[in-house]
Amino acid sequence: MIRVDSHSHIILADITDMVASAQAKGIRQYSITEHVSQFRELRESGVFAAMHSTGRIFEDLKEYRREFSRVDVSEHPGMELRMGLEVDFLPQYEARIGGYVNQEEWDVLLCSVHELKHGVDVETPRAELQNPAEARKQWDEYFGLERMALESDFVPFAVLTHPIRMVRGANLIPDEMDDLLLELAKTARRHGKALELNGKDLNFAPGLVRRLAKACSKAGCNVSLGSDSHLPQEVFRNMSEAMALVEEFDLELGK
Ligand SMILES: [Zn+2]
Numbered sequence: 339m340i341r342v343d344s345h346s347h348i349i350l351a352d353i354t355d356m357v358a359s360a361q362a363k364g365i366r367q368y369s370i371t372e373h374v375s376q377f378r379e380l381r382e383s384g385v386f387a388a389m390h391s392t393g394r395i396f397e398d399l400k401e402y403r404r405e406f407s408r409v410d411v412s413e414h415p416g417m418e419l420r421m422g423l424e425v426d427f428l429p430q431y432e433a434r435i436g437g438y439v440n441q442e443e444w445d446v447l448l449c450s451v452h453e454l455k456h457g458v459d460v461e462t463p464r465a466e467l468q469n470p471a472e473a474r475k476q477w478d479e480y481f482g483l484e485r486m487a488l489e490s491d492f493v494p495f496a497v498l499t500h501p502i503r504m505v506r507g508a509n510l511i512p513d514e515m516d517d518l519l520l521e522l523a524k525t526a527r528r529h530g531k532a533l534e535l536n537g538k539d540l541n542f543a544p545g546l547v548r549r550l551a552k553a554c555s556k557a558g559c560n561v562s563l564g565s566d567s568h569l570p571q572e573v574f575r576n577m578s579e580a581m582a583l584v585e586e587f588d589l590e591l592g593k
């Protein structure tokens with residue numbers, strides 16, 4: 339299996355340092371996928387409730403593209419560098435966000451759900467989630483949004499990222515979790531999308547990522563491997579563990 343990392347950011351570190359780290363780790367295909375909420379026009383339009391409070395802001399897509407031209411590809415033989423974005427799915431702003439992203443062509447687009455209705459950041463622990471019924475309700479809402487994202491063509495994305503990230507805020511896992519994961523994986527399969535085995539998720543919820551991998555195997559949906567790194571030392575984070583899951587469950591990597 340070739341070494342890939344399909345999910346990285348450049349708002350905290352220089353692109354050349356991120357790419358150098360990818361090279362040092364023997365990565366053959368490396369993708370930089372900045373959050374759309376780090377681009378001034380979208381950020382200031384007030385559509386996002388959940389976003390980084392710090393880190394670089396890009397004036398526009400042109401400034402972002404210029405960063406990639408600072409990488410001397412001849413210094414990285416054998417490595418393909420892909421230019422992408424991580425695009426928030428917010429049903430009420432699909433047209434707005436899609437219109438911005440689709441001004442350009444991208445090597446790879448990731449799609450993510452960072453907030454529930456009413457702008458609740460999925461990663462924020464909430465007191466009401468200690469109640470199992472409420473936790474179940476919010477997990478249903480979260481997976482509902484992720485399935486809706488997979489069914490949407492607002493941007494031509496290939497991968498739904500960190501599909502179980504809400505566990506950071508909602509650590510009461512419903513009994514029906516495996517059914518919810520299977521339904522998600524079947525939806526991904528139907529729409530030709532991959533689900534991501536995310537390196538950051540593998541840090542704090544390895545058991546749940548494993549259940550996700552199992553659901554992908556059952557449903558026959560592709561997976562994508564991404565470290566979600568923001569710093570050079572995080573590039574390829576937990577990707578060996580992710581590759582082990584790919585082997586164990588005989589999974590296919592999406593593009
Ligand atoms: Zn994300």
Ligand SMILES: [Zn+2]
Pocket residue numbers: 345347424566
């Ligand atoms: Zn990310």
